[in-house]
Amino acid sequence: MSNFLDPKRPTTRALLVGVQTPDMKPGEGAELLTELNELVENLGLEISHSTLITLRDRQQPKFLIGTGKAAELMARAKADGADVIVIDEELSPAQQRNWEEESGLAVIDRQEVILEIFADRAQTREAVLQVALARMEYSLPRLTRAWSHLSRQRGKGKMGGEGETQLEQDRRLVRNRITKLKSELAQVISQRATQRIKRQRTPIPGAAIVGYTNAGKSTLLNKLTGASVLAADKLFATLDPTTRQLVLPDGRTLLLTDTVGFIRRLPHRLVEAFKATLEEVVVADFLIHLLDAANPNIDQHHATTLAVLGELGAADRPTLTVFNKTDLLDEHTLARLRAQHPDALFISVHTGAGLDELLRHCEALATDDxxxxxxxxxxxxxxxxxxxxxxxxxxxxxxxxxxxxxxxxxxxxxxxxxxxxILNPKPAPKKQPAGKRPSATRR
Incomplete structure (x- = not known):
């Protein structure tokens, strides 16, 4: 991984590059670039400049984009005093190496930004292990970046040169670290499974709050259960699932779980690493799909969450679609959303509007014995x-x-x-004499 986030360094400046490809919807590249701005700001980086590039053909093997445009962006980054170039596409290890060799700057892609945010947010042992595993698997094919100064020292014979030997040693170290992380994570997953089995022995229904990152999931959990889960206005504030008891109006108890937020282009290795955490979604009796109604990209957020749920095997779970932050909407926008989603619920966790209706729907879905x-x-x-x-x-x-x-x-x-x-038990139904049928009531 890059060392551009070294705390000993002064504030890091970043130049952001968005990409609009032929297979993307019009304007999607600009929306993703806006999202990348927020992701980078969450890392504490200062954005010097951001630009959107339109690609006519995705097959640009050296830099992903054209050589001339890449040179222009490198010059702009140096003129702005940027320390890192952030590209809103997945770069291959070779492309990343080409960028860094040509520019002399750190160059990262969207995957690495999200991995760094997850690493910064991880608190519990499980989350730390999951993020460490994802980062190691990401960095393994990119180790040559760290040893480019030795790559030309190639000796003769079976052992090869110094750089080649050191690179192989590092690869072995990373592979061993990956194996160790997987073993440690398997133990944590086993412990979580044991805890889940203990919960399931008590016939208490469970629900999981899912949705795009920063939709208000932790705030909703706190509001309904009186919990004190971290609820900050930033992406991926919550990585670990948190389960609290919610007493429904009819007196029953519901186990309500807050989960990690989803995002467009969430790296597949993170989905794999966090599958143990996200299993809470699969085993829930029903899902509460929370959406930020005030976000202009709400349709994409809705589709992204459904896609990740499908990847997790939870697409068939009974789901309540809930639009949050309705207090920030004008009447026209709210009416349009209601017409587009007639079966959805509309709430404001901030004002408490609609929460009673949400609880009534939870009662209807909370099947128990x-x-x-x-x-x-x-x-x-x-x-x-x-x-x-x-x-x-x-x-x-x-x-x-x-x-x-x-x-x-x-x-x-x-x-x-x-x-x-039991006080005043219901009388058992009387048995009809053999051969007789109850007479029909006359109307």
Whole structure:
């Protein structure tokens, strides 16, 4: 990886290059360049200049773009005092090496920018391992960049030159590091799977909040559950899934999970590395697909999220489409979105508008195997009271003269425990005498 983010260096200046290719929709290159601006700013880099290049043909093997245009951009970067050129396309290792040899500057692509942001945001052991693995796999074919000053020292014989020997040693080190990271990550994944199995033993439904990065997922989780998950106005503020309990209006409990945000052109190696984290999406009973209604690129964000869900194998999950930040919209835009998405919900986490309707829809989708019950437990059975608190959701508890009165929802598979203590149980349906049919009610 490049060392342009070395904290000992003064503020790094970056020249950004967007690319519009023949297979892209008109204007898509400019939108992606705007997004790249935000990504680069999240790294703490100063943007000296940004420009959009239109390619008539993607087959430009040396620099991805034409040689003349590449030379022009290199000259512009040096004139602006830029330390790094950021290209909003995936560069092959050879193209990246060509750029750096010609310009004498660090040159990175969109993949490396996103990898650096993930590395900066990772907090937990699992996220750190996942990002480290993705970075190592990205850098392995690019190791020649680090040893270009030795590449001409080629000796004779089986051992080759100094540069060749050092490069091979580094490749072995990186491969060994990748193997070690995969082993450590497998242990963490196993621990997460064990935790998930323990949660699933309790019949509590679960939902996952998914969506484009910076759509307000963590803010929604905090608002609904009273949690204190980091919710910042920046891309990829949350990398690790966070699960909190949400008590629905009908008294049932829902496990609500906040997930890492998606983005267009999310590097495939990051999707692979974070599959263990994103498995929370696959095992959820339903998804809450949150969209930033005030973002002008909302259609692309919607399509990107659906594409990543399909790659994860979660496209068939029941999904609530929810538009957030409606308080920032004018009436015309809001009416247009409602007409385009008649089955969607429209909320504002900031003002609280629409959250009650969202909770009602969550109730409808939160399928579980519990039932509401009104119980009176004798004082001699405090052990049962404690157990019912553990396996179900007690909405109300009151100590009376003849026992403890509990109101709540409890798993049907434990019905044998609490059925004897149900207050006013429903009478069992009467059996009809053999050979007789119930008479029809006259109207």
């Amino acid at each position: 519990t039932e509401a019950a009104d119980l009176l437990i004798p004082h001699s059975r405090y052990d049962l009271v404690a157990k019912l608190h553990g396996i179900g959701h007690v909405k109300q508890q009151e100590s009376l003269d003849d026992g403890t009165h509990l109101t709540g929802r409890f798993p049907k598979k434990f019905a044998a425990l609490y059925t004897p203590f």
